[in-house]
Amino acid sequence: MNPPTRITIIGSGFGALSSVLEIRRRDANVEITLIAPRAELHYLSGIIWIPCGLRPREQLIVPLANFFKRMQVRHVAAEVTGLRDGGRVVETTTGEVGNDALVIASGGRFIKKLPGIEHAITPCEGIAAAEKIRDRLRAMAGGPIAVGFAGNPNEPGAVRGGPMFEFLFGIDEQLKRESRREKFELVFFNPSKEPGQRLGPKAVKYLLAEMEKRGIRTHLGHKMQRFDADRVVTEGGEFAADLILFMPGMTGNLWFDQTELARSPGGLLQADAQCSVVGTQNIYVVGDSGSFSGTEWMPKQAHMADLQAAAAAENLLAGLRGQTPNATFKVELICIIDAIDHGTVVFRNPRRQIILPSSRLFCWAKRLFEGVYLRRYR
Structure with missing residues (x-):
């Protein structure tokens, strides 16, 4: 019997966890390892409510142990320090992790x-x-x-x-x-x-x-x-x-400097329309870590990371099966700009832009979305 296919995901934010979901929906048998310092999701979209007291930290930190168990994910509590062997080995502060395919969703770093x-x-x-x-x-x-x-x-x-x-x-x-x-x-x-x-x-x-x-x-x-x-x-x-x-x-994470991965002028990982890191085999990037070809105004937000995760999962599994990875993701911005008791909806794609003026309804819609979104991980 052949050993199971090993997929490693770096990160525990929106892009990383969406990658877990998207891969597992498509394949129940692959072995998934996730590398992150803590088995927690910090819901950063909700920190805007901390100053006014609408959210304490406890409501914005989601323990992931149960989610990992349901998704059959092995968690490695470590920080990534580099890659070798063409990305097939991830070097971490607690040892090496081998893989057959890699998803990098470790976010960005502020300059x-x-x-x-x-x-x-x-x-x-x-x-x-x-x-x-x-x-x-x-x-x-x-x-x-x-x-x-x-x-x-x-x-x-x-x-x-x-x-x-x-x-x-x-x-x-x-x-x-x-x-x-x-x-x-x-x-x-x-x-x-x-x-x-x-x-x-x-x-x-x-x-x-x-x-x-x-x-x-x-x-x-x-x-x-x-x-x-x-x-x-x-x-x-x-x-x-x-x-x-x-x-x-x-810009990109410091550990990117310890790799030979292609970088954009701004220091992010250079990716193509299929979320593949340029010049690599079975290495994909999702979310803030990547610089993606396509629309110049492509947003850095959780919704965009979710769309990229779906494309990366489809392409990663196709590549492992010897098929041609050709899935792409749509470029789309959806956000509610919240002001505690009112919210403004902003939608944009390559064809149109919509602004729905401030309303109390949108404020509550954003909080409802928070609950629905986090339920999958609780």
Whole structure:
């Protein structure tokens, strides 16, 4: 009897877990090993609700032991340090893991080169960062708050701007609920004059109009120079900030440097339309780790990672069976920009863009989706 086919998945985020589901739906017999430091999913989409108290950390951390058991997944609690033998061996902090096919879904890494960036909080670094925002807001009696993001100059698509709009509008609404909004000045900053282009031109116009309506000042179109403890400094001037929330651009994981995998100009793994890492055999990439050929505005979000995971699973199994991998994924953005009690729907694909203005219904729809999405892993 031939030994079972061995598939290794690196990561435990949206792309990695979707890859587990998609592979297992197509093949009940392959051996799946997942490498990640912890058997946990951190639902980062929900950290926008931590500052206002709608979510404690316990509700956003999903233990994966039961999911792994149901999906017959072997978990290796380790960090990846490199690859060898053409990717057939994954080197980790606890030893080597062999495979017949590999899915890399280990996310991206924020570029922290801006001088003084230690003075800013990067929300999407995780739950602890959102808790820090919550605690800082509670301690503040008033003053200026700056919220902004930037991209990777060598990788225009490697940016996570959407959550920053949610933190901005969420803080504005939270301070209003606490009857102390008038004691604060909110400033949104971005090196682009039209921030959020991944969401589409209609969304940019809508979001800037929403800021004006809420009395949020903007500082746009100026390259950032540095952060001080109490201010943001750009080529177009500086402004005071007692609290700075900043999302830098993204690049690849440090362990990518210990491999011969093809890289994009911005440091991500270069992938084709089938999610295969260029120049490799049976190595696929899903989610933030990859730079994919196709639409320039391809978003970095969980929904996109799920679509890529389905294509990667189909192609990976086809390749192992000696078939030609030809599955592709659609490029599509779907998000609800949440502001605690209202939400705005943004949809975009290569043919159309739709904006559904702020509604309480969409806010509740986002929370309902959270429950439905996480149920598969609980």
